[in-house]
Amino acid sequence: MDLAHLVGIGRTKAGEHWNRGLVDLAVEAGGAALDEAAVSPTAIVVGNALGSVLGDQRNLAVYIAARLGYRQAETHTVESDEASGGAALRMALALLNAGFHEAVLVIGAEKPTDTFPDGVEAGRANGLDVLREAGFGFGVSVAAALAMTNYINTYGVDRSSFYHISAHAHRHAALNDLSFMSWALSEEQYAKSPLVADPFKVCDGAPPCDGAAAAVVTLKRPETDQTVRVIGSAGISIEPGIWRPVLELKLPAAQQSASRALDQAGLTTKAISLFELHDSSTIMGALSLEAIGLADKGQALKLAEGDALSLKGAHPAWTFGGHKARGHTLGASGMYQIVEAALQLRGDAGQNQVADARTALVQSLGSFGSTAFTHVLSR
């Protein structure tokens, strides 16, 4: 069943936009998506994770709508931590499929670089348990370091083998002009990058950066051939807490939402042409690969070391560089993934093109894997 058609897409470069504010970025990406679409959305859904906590605009979608020239529209601002982009798309699908609107503009936008890194880290930490984790000095990097530690001890992998996840993402970002870190990452650069929380290095983390990505979605099939269909969608949150991914090395929400979205699409993982997963860190990338069944437990780093995840591999992943190297626009990252997957399915991915891409699985996670949104796209 077609849940929606993506009839227009747009995105800004991911990076440091000194001359652009949060609303400016959203308007740039949203405007580009509107320009591509032949329809006029009557509702706007904006995904954003940190605007409020960093002292930026609240009720963001209202201000973006006005700046896009809307005299009136239904607006929603969605916050689901780093899964906000995926959540915004899911909300738009609900508005369409409820029959409330015929076309909806979905935008993910984030602007963290006005704030010093320790402030961004504190803002991100508030997506964990504020009272029991963030309030005691635990941020997402600390959580990732603990998970890495347990992964290394449990599976006996070498600490340095997390490099393969980062290196893989950088190889694809190097082909993508709109990425934040568009260069190949050498083993030496990785090894020399400073420790954030042992054994988690700077190069294990996806760098928080500015950006916006947008899509116009409609229920009606457009008259042009160039359509990308959303054929599966699922959102699941489980009991939050960093202890589960850290101690069990599992992401049940990621696993279950992928499984539901695939069931709805009538597909299996094997039938998917490419994967955009939530690589907020090397360990989250690895656990995501295992959650959706691309790798057995403890085998994700080995998978990344080979060619399987490359553009020409059996399971292309992070085809534009992922959060790790395209840049992690936090609440906007989920919409970057959607736009990148759409480009693949349209055959417009340029140097990043996966040959004959027919289907894509896109997954956006929040609160260290406690919240998951998965979408399956098809051409």
Added chain:
Amino acid sequence: MDIARLWRQQPSNIRLLGSRCRSCGVLTFPERVRCAECCSSELQAYQFKGDGELLVATTVYEAPRGFVDQVPYVAGLVRLVEGPIVAAMITDIEPDKVAVGMRVEMVTRRICSSGADDPIVYGYKFRPVAHHD
């Protein structure tokens, strides 16, 4: 941090006070108003002993705002002897001496510092239990 919020958190942060469900017996930390296991709202205060085992730990060099003055610090997950798992800093030990499986006990320390006008936040950390061998 706001005084009212800080005050509300004192029982859990200073005394490690949690809840015991009168209906199913499950222990939770911190205090809850409704049991997530059986949905009973018949909960009673439960005082955790503060003894536990370190399950996993890391040394933090780049901290979130509010914790920057404490780096490097050890952050880990502790399983209390009563069962619940607590995220906490490990103190009174050099980072390279920290070992998984170590027995630890709760102590009250300064947890974080925010702006000059903010109250100092106290709460639990865990330290190694002295060996008697």
